Amino acid sequence: MRGTACEAARETVCEGADGEEALDIFAQRCPSRVMFAELVDKWSMLILMSLAACGPQRFSELQRAVGGVSRKMLTQSLRTLERDGLVRRTVYPETPPRVVYGLLPLGAELAELLAPLGRWTEQHTEQMIAARKAFDQAHTDG
């Protein structure tokens, strides 16, 4: 509930001197907000969901699984996920090299929250498109 007073001082520097629990994604400069902004990235979320649904995958498998992702964005997103402790990168020194990405516990936890979001989107896409169409028609008389 974000505390008792929703309209209260939200400009708290997000980390009180003594009180804990001060991390707040609604606070502009809070580390939580920064992390949140990074996590709610299209590619990162799809990657996590794919790894959760299909298990560890190679780079090229992931690129095929996540439709439309470029090598650059895939690499970049995987790096960030690895850096934050969500994904583990394993290199098998063969020739040609084989690299496998898998979820760490932290990433698996997060992926469990993401899956419902993905399902919900698929199940309500038509409804939202219909709403959009209605909205656009109602505003045709501009």
Next chain:
Amino acid sequence: MRGTACEAARETVCEGADGEEALDIFAQRCPSRVMFAELVDKWSMLILMSLAACGPQRFSELQRAVGGVSRKMLTQSLRTLERDGLVRRTVYPETPPRVVYGLLPLGAELAELLAPLGRWTEQHTEQMIAARKAFDQAHTDG
């Protein structure tokens, strides 16, 4: 589970001629993917979460609640949410004008999936920052 074969043809045009259930956020050109990419927007998600946590709010209240959002982005995000049937905009023709935004059922549903995501982020921010620090140190010898 994304069907049985995870490595199967993901390039399905996302909408079979007869079969339903074809909406797939992993498919590049699927309407679901487009919607998904729109929904996982930093500002939109924070707005939905704020409305869910604090109830209907005025424009300026929302701007204060969602730290760092500009009027432009707030307006733009609210328009999209309204267009997609997630948020309702109510104008009270007073002077000065009063405009209140509230969740429609569809938006409330989605917000329920978003709240855990926000909490999880706040609860694991420190852990991710620690992982990041460790990662960066391990790669200092580059």
Next chain:
DNA sequence: CCGAATCCTACATGATACTG
């Protein structure tokens, strides 16, 4: 096969000023 490094463009976003 798995990336890193460059280059380059379009769009997202902020800043600012104006309106009803």
Next chain:
DNA sequence: CAGTATCATGTAGGATTCGG
């Protein structure tokens, strides 16, 4: 108060090329 319009710009992200 609640926007809209315009301009400026940074950067996300695609295309391409090179390396291990």
